[in-house]
Amino acid sequence: MGELKKLLGYLKELKLKPNVDNFQDRLVIQKTVCLLEMMGLDLDYHFSLYVRGPYSPGLTEELYSNKEAVNGLRTDYKPNSEEKKQLQKFSEISKLEPTILEIMSTYAFMIKDNEEKQAVIKLKKLKSFYSEARIAIGISRAKQLLSKPTEQEIEKMKSEFSDWQNASIDDKN
Amino acid sequence: MKDNIINLVAEAKALNSKIISLPRILILSALEELGEDGSSYRELKAGLDLEDGILFSNLNALEEMRYIVTKDVTLEKKKMTSYSITAEGKEALQALCSWFKRID
Numbered sequence: 461m462g463e464l465k466k467l468l469g470y471l472k473e474l475k476l477k478p479n480v481d482n483f484q485d486r487l488v489i490q491k492t493v494c495l496l497e498m499m500g501l502d503l504d505y506h507f508s509l510y511v512r513g514p515y516s517p518g519l520t521e522e523l524y525s526n527k528e529a530v531n532g533l534r535t536d537y538k539p540n541s542e543e544k545k546q547l548q549k550f551s552e553i554s555k556l557e558p559t560i561l562e563i564m565s566t567y568a569f570m571i572k573d574n575e576e577k578q579a580v581i582k583l584k585k586l587k588s589f590y591s592e593a594r595i596a597i598g599i600s601r602a603k604q605l606l607s608k609p610t611e612q613e614i615e616k617m618k619s620e621f622s623d624w625q626n627a628s629i630d631d632k633n
Numbered sequence: 634m635k636d637n638i639i640n641l642v643a644e645a646k647a648l649n650s651k652i653i654s655l656p657r658i659l660i661l662s663a664l665e666e667l668g669e670d671g672s673s674y675r676e677l678k679a680g681l682d683l684e685d686g687i688l689f690s691n692l693n694a695l696e697e698m699r700y701i702v703t704k705d706v707t708l709e710k711k712k713m714t715s716y717s718i719t720a721e722g723k724e725a726l727q728a729l730c731s732w733f734k735r736i737d
Contacts, residue, residue, distance in 0.1 A: 483706035483715065486670060511663045511672050511680030520670050558709055585682075589675040 462505040464522055467493060468530065469537030470501070473547045474556065480527045484558050489523065490515055491561035495554070498568050498606055499546055513566035513586060553605045563587055563598025568606055644732055649725050651698060656683055656691040661726045664701060664718040671717030673706070692716060700725055 471478060471489070478485045494507050494514045505516040523530050539547060554561055566587060570579035584595060652658065659681050664672060672680075678688050695701045700722030706715045718726075 483670075484708050487708065508666075510667060511676045512667065512670075515667065515670075517666045517668060520668055524669065586679055588679045 462493075462516075462519060462522060463503050464526060464529070465535045465537045467503050468533050468535035469539050470496065470503075470543070470547055472533045472535065473539050473544060474551050476556070478530055478533070480523050480530050486520065486523060488556065488558050488561060490519060491558075491565040492550070492554075492556075493519060494565040495561065495568060495602075495605065496546070496550060498565075499550065501543060501546055507569070509569060511586075513562055514569040550605065553601050559590065559594065560598050560601060563590060563595055564602040564605065567599050567602045571602075641732075641735055644735070648728055648732055649698070651694070652700065652725055652729060654691070656681070656687050657695060658726075658729070659683070660688075660691060660695060660716075661700065661718060661722055664716060665723060665726060667717065669717055671704075671715040673708075673713045673715050675713070677716065695722065698722075698725075 467489075471492075474492070476485075476488065476492075478489060480486065491514075493503055493505055493516065497503055497505065497507070505519045507514040507516045509515075528534070554564060563583070567579060567583050570582050574582060580599065583599070587595060590598075652661065660677065663677060663681060674688070674692075677683070677692075678685065681688070683691075692701065696703065698721075699719060701716050701718055703714050703716055706713055
């Protein structure tokens with residue numbers, strides 16, 4: 461059992477209006493949950509790789525057995541500010557496009573256990589019905605969503621921020 | 634053979650030998666855990682690495698046996714056919730898997 465109430469709170473925050481009977485809506489929920497979990501928002505659903513890419517049979521089961529609650533987004537869960545920030549980032553980067561979510565989640569799942577080159581080869585094989593351009597967009601957005609800055613990048617950002625901060629102090633003086 | 638051959642043969646009679654082909658076992662296995670969601674034709678083709686002719690004819694055969702069902706779905710305004718396994722299909726696959734384990 462996953463954390464359905466929390467999930468519904470997240471879907472509400474993402475302004476999704478799911479209909480469990482709709483194939484595309486279920487796909488969007490599956491891929492959204494998979495990516496949110498990879499971002500560190502734990503919803504406690506287990507994903508494995510199937511012909512459809514990463515998929516959680518347990519999640520589908522819960523969606524169907526709580527159809528009314530899901531369709532009506534009935535939950536008392538309210539995401540905190542950190543969760544809201546993450547959800548906003550997810551929404552802005554993925555744009556909640558179903559096929560892009562599918563590619564992003566599959567790439568993110570592949571890259572966990574494979575080198576970059578292998579992950580891309582496997583992704584292209586499993587999603588061979590999508591164009592190279594579509595796959596490239598999905599990979600790029602997945603990287604944008606899940607990449608963590610290196611120590612070097614953090615140092616560079618700190619230095620840039622301090623320059624900006626000093627400039628604003630000078631302006632005030 | 635570790636098991637009693639007489640029992641093994643007797644149990645084999647309860648199986649549907651029509652599903653004992655690699656594409657059919659692969660299709661049923663791929664669909665088994667996807668439940669009502671099922672999978673589209675293009676996903677099965679790419680994921681199982683099967684040629685169109687082989688996939689199409691085996692999907693039809695499994696549908697005739699009532700082991701899978703189809704329904705029309707839409708993804709980003711594109712109409713597709715989705716295939717999902719039936720309770721009978723799951724049962725036949727389970728029976729086959731149990732029987733294979735006896736051969737070990």
